[in-house]
Amino acid sequence: MDALLLARWQFAFTISAHIIFPAFSIGLASYLFVLEALWLKTGRSVYLDLFTYWKKIFAIAFGMGVVSGIVMSYQFGTNWSVFSDKVGPVLGPLMGYEVLSAFFLEAGFLGVMLFGMQRVGPVLHMLATTMVAAGTAMSAFWILSVNSWMQTPAGYGTNAAGQFIVLDWWQVIFNPSFPYRFVHMVLAAYLTTAFVVGAVGAFQLLRDRGNEAARTMFSMAMWMAAIVAPIQVVAGDFHGLNTLEHQPAKIAAMEGHFETRAGAPLILFGIPDMARERTDYALEIPKLGSLILTHSWDGTIRGLKDFPPQDRPNALIVFWSFRVMVGLGFAMVAIGLWSLVLRWRRRLYDAPWLHRAAVAMGPAGFGAVLAGWITTEVGRQPYTVYGLLRTADSVSAVAAEAVGASLVAFVLVYFALFGSGTFYILRLMSRPPHRNEPDLPADPMRASGIMPAPAMDAQDTVPVR
Amino acid sequence: METDLAFVWAALIAFAVLAYVVLDGFDLGVGILFPFVEEEAQRDDMMNSVAPVWDGNETWLVLGGGGLLAVFPLAYAVILPALYVPIIVMLLGLIFRGVAFEFRWRTRRGQFLWDWAFAGGSTLAAFAQGIALGALVQGIPVRGRAYAGGWWDWLTPFSVLTGVALVVGFALLGATWLVFKTEGPLQDKAYRFARLTGVGTLLAIAAVSLWTPFLNPAFMHRWFAWPQAVFTFPVPLLVAAAAFVLLRSLATRRELAPFLAALALFVLSYAGLGISFYPYIVPTSVTIWEAAAPPESLAFLLTGAAVLIPLILAYTAYSYWVFRGKVHVGGGYH
Numbered sequence: 001m002d003a004l005l006l007a008r009w010q011f012a013f014t015i016s017a018h019i020i021f022p023a024f025s026i027g028l029a030s031y032l033f034v035l036e037a038l039w040l041k042t043g044r045s046v047y048l049d050l051f052t053y054w055k056k057i058f059a060i061a062f063g064m065g066v067v068s069g070i071v072m073s074y075q076f077g078t079n080w081s082v083f084s085d086k087v088g089p090v091l092g093p094l095m096g097y098e099v100l101s102a103f104f105l106e107a108g109f110l111g112v113m114l115f116g117m118q119r120v121g122p123v124l125h126m127l128a129t130t131m132v133a134a135g136t137a138m139s140a141f142w143i144l145s146v147n148s149w150m151q152t153p154a155g156y157g158t159n160a161a162g163q164f165i166v167l168d169w170w171q172v173i174f175n176p177s178f179p180y181r182f183v184h185m186v187l188a189a190y191l192t193t194a195f196v197v198g199a200v201g202a203f204q205l206l207r208d209r210g211n212e213a214a215r216t217m218f219s220m221a222m223w224m225a226a227i228v229a230p231i232q233v234v235a236g237d238f239h240g241l242n243t244l245e246h247q248p249a250k251i252a253a254m255e256g257h258f259e260t261r262a263g264a265p266l267i268l269f270g271i272p273d274m275a276r277e278r279t280d281y282a283l284e285i286p287k288l289g290s291l292i293l294t295h296s297w298d299g300t301i302r303g304l305k306d307f308p309p310q311d312r313p314n315a316l317i318v319f320w321s322f323r324v325m326v327g328l329g330f331a332m333v334a335i336g337l338w339s340l341v342l343r344w345r346r347r348l349y350d351a352p353w354l355h356r357a358a359v360a361m362g363p364a365g366f367g368a369v370l371a372g373w374i375t376t377e378v379g380r381q382p383y384t385v386y387g388l389l390r391t392a393d394s395v396s397a398v399a400a401e402a403v404g405a406s407l408v409a410f411v412l413v414y415f416a417l418f419g420s421g422t423f424y425i426l427r428l429m430s431r432p433p434h435r436n437e438p439d440l441p442a443d444p445m446r447a448s449g450i451m452p453a454p455a456m457d458a459q460d461t462v463p464v465r
Numbered sequence: 466m467e468t469d470l471a472f473v474w475a476a477l478i479a480f481a482v483l484a485y486v487v488l489d490g491f492d493l494g495v496g497i498l499f500p501f502v503e504e505e506a507q508r509d510d511m512m513n514s515v516a517p518v519w520d521g522n523e524t525w526l527v528l529g530g531g532g533l534l535a536v537f538p539l540a541y542a543v544i545l546p547a548l549y550v551p552i553i554v555m556l557l558g559l560i561f562r563g564v565a566f567e568f569r570w571r572t573r574r575g576q577f578l579w580d581w582a583f584a585g586g587s588t589l590a591a592f593a594q595g596i597a598l599g600a601l602v603q604g605i606p607v608r609g610r611a612y613a614g615g616w617w618d619w620l621t622p623f624s625v626l627t628g629v630a631l632v633v634g635f636a637l638l639g640a641t642w643l644v645f646k647t648e649g650p651l652q653d654k655a656y657r658f659a660r661l662t663g664v665g666t667l668l669a670i671a672a673v674s675l676w677t678p679f680l681n682p683a684f685m686h687r688w689f690a691w692p693q694a695v696f697t698f699p700v701p702l703l704v705a706a707a708a709f710v711l712l713r714s715l716a717t718r719r720e721l722a723p724f725l726a727a728l729a730l731f732v733l734s735y736a737g738l739g740i741s742f743y744p745y746i747v748p749t750s751v752t753i754w755e756a757a758a759p760p761e762s763l764a765f766l767l768t769g770a771a772v773l774i775p776l777i778l779a780y781t782a783y784s785y786w787v788f789r790g791k792v793h794v795g796g797g798y799h
Binding site for chain 1: 516520524526530531532533536539542543545550552553560575611762765769774788
């Protein structure tokens with residue numbers, strides 16, 4: 001394999017591993033914010049118990065997000081140095097703003113949020129939680145602006161050195177696809193977290209229907225599913241229409257259309273064949289494709305044959321990743337509706353089949369987020385900056401051995417370490433939330449004196465700290 | 466007169482990297498010293514002394530990388546491929562130690578694994594950073610707008626020396642931090658570590674300083690030619706003063722002074738490097754003005770940095786203040 005392909009695999013692997021953690025921590029930070037606010041407002045201890053329970057899980061996930069994110073900020077330089085040189089003047093400042101306005105905010109207040117309750121009191125602690133949540137949202141804002149600019153570049157010029165330069169920052173930041181992508185991703189993060197919380201709540205309800213904290217978290221998660229999942233379908237539709245306008249080749253690949261047609265069908269399933277330029281075994285609904293994309297029965301949709309072969313994204317991958325995302329999305333809507341029906345019949349906590357389905361859907365958000373990102377990123381190919389800079393022209397002049405060896409190292413280390421982290425998170429989730437849920441260290445600076453190690457049960461190693 | 470934005474940004478990036486070196490330096494140093502403390506409770510205290518702040522410390526590294534991409538994209542595009550292997554090793558080391566902060570408390574049976582991840586990752590990251598620094602000092606060849614050397618050029622006796630020097634230096638920062646944050650038997654150990662690594666750090670500074678001028682005639686000229694020697698020769702004198710304060714305050718068992726003296730040693734060594742480098746950002750191929758992004762990019766990010774960096778410093782200071790005071794001595798409890 002050549003360095004280009006290895007560098008692409010390395011990026012695909014490290015970014016896929018990374019996005020899992022922010023997708024979870026953006027939503028979980030907001031959830032922690034809501035829980036702590038509800039606790040301060042109502043004084044009900046169940047909210048504090050849930051806050052403490054999820055805070056421990058947040059700490060692990062956030063840590064993995066931080067370290068896998070540092071890798072991303074250096075990989076642009078190691079493997080994609082030509083890209084970095086050319087787009088640095090445009091995208092670098094946006095990432096700079098992400099570090100200054102988001103990463104420092106999260107990191108600065110994370111310590112207080114995790115360990116500082118005893119030291120600063122509830123009000124300042126609430127402020128710290130707010131800052132962490134605001135930081136995660138701000139981070140999403142900037143990095144999605146960066147990604148969107150690569151999909152739909154705007155507000156730029158070029159200079160003599162061959163670099164992109166900025167003519168209008170407003171157009172760069174709020175480039176055509178950014179508002180849609182930002183809304184779609186933030187909702188996706190909220191749904192991902194809601195389904196994880198819902199799965200843990202459901203798992204605990206299956207064991208003990210009376211656990212008040214489990215009831216509360218399950219109910220909150222199902223409200224999110226019922227309200228946010230349908231909104232996400234609408235947001236996704238708008239995002240798709242935006243893509244049709246700016247990246248028609250990506251839409252053609254997502255839909256498996258090779259021919260340009262008026263009144264195009266919706267291909268439900270099929271196997272796009274790039275070499276022979278057709279979609280085999282297609283199961284079609286006539287005219288529906290045009291209706292969805294153009295909101296007219298006879299609208300024209302461009303097929304991949306409209307684009308030169310060297311400018312086409314891989315339809316086999318994009319077609320299927322898109323269907324995985326949409327399928328999971330509709331399953332989320334279904335769970336939300338099901339929960340509404342049972343809630344209306346006052347049987348929400350007494351519905352083992354819903355609980356089992358919710359447990360099964362626990363990882364659904366991660367699957368949908370990954371599938372969605374694969375769709376949009378593979379669909380941008382063969383470009384890094386759509387229509388302007390090819391992926392093949394973006395890579396470092398780096399030895400294939402170096403890229404290959406580092407790829408192997410990342411794969412081994414990520415599976416070992418993030419696998420362990422996932423195991424620890426699952427173990428924490430498997431324990432029911434307690435009344436007076438034991439805190440993290442309480443406070444790492446004094447904890448070993450306040451809570452002697454032998455006082456806790458063998459499984460719960462947390463208060464050792 | 467127009468503001469020299471490239472110069473302002475070079476100073477800001479230099480500040481970010483220095484902030485990273487001294488801040489993550491002490492928490493990496495705590496990791497480097499981990500294997501030399503055997504009592505579990507004392508290890509708990511060591512880790513707890515940095516647990517609330519390490520994440521913020523490491524963010525300066527992201528600012529250094531992200532900032533370089535934003536304002537000196539050419540330097541970013543040249544330096545990272547040139548230092549490919551040490552950068553990857555550093556990243557892997559940082560991952561191991563970063564996850565250890567959380568994982569270590571989640572298991573008893575596997576705790577020794579995460580102790581090793583913490584110690585090994587910290588040491589490896591420090592060593593790789595030292596190697597990267599040495600490789601940068603010895604110079605990076607550039608052709609067109611890309612790195613023009615081989616994939617093992619970074620590995621030289623000089624870069625191995627700087628690698629070892631940074632491990633010893635970070636261990637000194639870690640040891641003096643522990644002197645400041647702990648008491649009892651762990652503090653006694655920290656004093657001992659600080660004396661050893663203090664002497665080691667001074668020897669390393671001497672060796673690197675004596676070697677550097679011979680790497681490149683430009684460095685030699687910078688340090689010894691008249692009249693700029695007027696500005697350069699106070700640096701070694703100040704280093705000697707800081708060394709005296711360090712050893713003296715350790716002997717008299719002061720608690721904060723050794724940490725401050727160790728910080729001073731780092732700041733001075735860093736200033737010495739800056740004196741050697743200037744005006745290059747990729748020695749001796751690319752100057753800060755050649756590497757600078759177009760002025761509109763520099764100005765746009767500078768506006769935000771002028772507002773946000775003071776805020777960052779304020780709330781970072783607040784976070785340190787919240788967790789002020791001694792870590793409880795777990796070792797004394799049993």
